[in-house]
Amino acid sequence: xxxxxxxxxxADFELTLTLLETKLIIxxxxxxxxxxFPTAAALIEHAMRVVKLRQAEGYRVIAERKEDQIVxxxxxxxxxxxxxxxxxxxxxxPKASAT
Numbered sequence: 773x774x775x776x777x778x779x780x781x782x783a784d785f786e787l788t789l790t791l792l793e794t795k796l797i798i799x800x801x802x803x804x805x806x807x808x809f810p811t812a813a814a815l816i817e818h819a820m821r822v823v824k825l826r827q828a829e830g831y832r833v834i835a836e837r838k839e840d841q842i843v844x845x846x847x848x849x850x851x852x853x854x855x856x857x858x859x860x861x862x863x864x865x866p867k868a869s870a871t
Contacts, residue, residue, distance in 0.1 A: 774791045774792065774793060774794075774812045774815060774816065775791070775792060775793075775838065775839050775842060776790075776791045776836070776837070776838055776842075777789065777790045777791070777835075777836065777837040777838075777841075777842045777843070778791075778819070778823060778833055778835075778836055779833070779834050779835040779836070779837070780823070780826055780827075780831040780832060780833055780834065781831060781832060781834045782826075782829065782830045782831040782832070783830075785800065785801065786800065786834075787799070787800040787826065787831060788800070788843075788845055789819055789822060789823070790842060790844065790845060791815055791816070791819055792842075793812065793815075794808060794809045794810065794811060794812055794814075794815050795807070795808050795809070795815070796809065796815055796818060796819055796822075797844075797845055798822070799845030799846075804845060804846075804847075
């Protein structure tokens with residue numbers, strides 16, 4: 773079972789990669805991205821690629837957490853007062869008249 777967290781930082785921006793089983797959660801600022809992978813090996817391979825790409829952009833790893841030390845990123849919040857839109861109902865066809 774994979775349970776690992778990598779914290780990266782560039783200037784004052786922090787990026788957290790959380791690996792859980794076969795899911796990768798990338799959290800930075802107000803952005804949260806979740807990706808599911810077919811295997812733990814695919815998850816680890818992708819996470820390593822993300823770390824290398826971010827390091828090329830100037831991020832550096834400042835912390836790693838394992839198992840019970842993981843701090844879960846916050847769930848995305850819906851903006852206050854906004855509710856998901858309901859899909860519009862299709863118009864009813866006109867009633868056929870008997871002739």
